[in-house]
Amino acid sequence: MNKRRTVYLKNLIFILSMVMIGLLAGCSSLLTDTDNQSADRVSATVIKVVDGDTIHVRINGKDETVRMLLIDTPETHAPGKSVQMYGPEASQFAEKELPVGSPIQIEEGVKGYKRDKYDRLLGYIYLKNGDMYNAKVVEKGFARVGYIYPPNTKHLDMLKEKQADAEKAHLGIWSIPGYVTSSGYDMTKVKTQKASTSTNTSPSQSSSSRSCKIKGNINSSGAKIYHIPGDPSYNQTKPEQLFCSVSEAKKAGFRAPKR
Structure with a gap:
């Protein structure tokens, strides 16, 4: 009886030891991951x-x-x-x-x-x-x-x-x-967009846009900028698009020039 009990206790101790080792390994893994995150x-x-x-x-x-x-x-x-x-x-x-x-x-x-x-x-x-x-x-x-x-x-x-x-x-x-x-x-797509913006305009749009004075220009770096009459660079600005109001220009993605 004592012998069977001794064997049982040994097996129990072995199982508990393995469980503890597993738990410690898991904790160690978590700690290692955390340490590595900061160490990296x-x-x-x-x-x-x-x-x-x-x-x-x-x-x-x-x-x-x-x-x-x-x-x-x-x-x-x-x-x-x-x-x-x-x-x-x-x-x-x-x-x-x-x-x-x-x-x-x-x-x-x-x-x-x-x-x-x-x-x-x-x-x-x-x-x-x-x-x-x-x-x-x-x-x-x-x-x-x-x-x-x-x-x-x-x-x-x-x-x-x-x-x-x-x-x-x-x-x-x-x-x-x-x-x-x-x-x-692909910068050719930028040039294509500029060309289509200035050429793909219906006759009715073209005639009505002549009365719109706000110039929309896309500069060499790709920035979309609108210029209103009176701006220092207004006269020399070549528009890709004309707008009738500032809100219309902003809606199209254009911004005012930086002062």
Whole structure:
């Protein structure tokens, strides 16, 4: 009887031990995941904004160029390329969200894939309030999801959701049909849109528009600006479209010139 009881107790102790080991392993795994989440992020200070998807930072006294993972904004500084539509807006958004001197955190790419062929650090940028910049610039319609190279795809699904929302709302780059492609941006679509805006007008519209004095112009950087009589640049502005009221111009996506 005592022998059977001893065997029973040994088995019970063994089972309880295995359960405890399992629980401890689970807790350890949770702690490790939490630790890794913070360990994968490094603190940095912004020292320069290059454009909407590239910045210079200082990490532990060392200057680094950071190329943001999974996003692509229109070009503003690419050698041999003209400024692409919404490129300046993307850069301005980056300058607003990532001002020089601001503290940020960088979630680096997967170990072994932390740098691109230009030796730039790859990562997701987090603002002081915890928001991910990569997601915000896509959400605003200033960037497409692109440069998808496994294994650096951790936040791909989330970014694609943000992109779908921006596309559905026709924000920024998504306001021009065909402008966003799988490999970048097609500036011929911008020129096509300008041409169709100025030529695809019915005779009745043309005659009535002659009495409308507000000029709608799309500048070289893609900004839609309206000019009213009396503006300093009104006379030399060539309109892509004429409006009869400021509200009509604003409804078409045009803004007043910056003073």
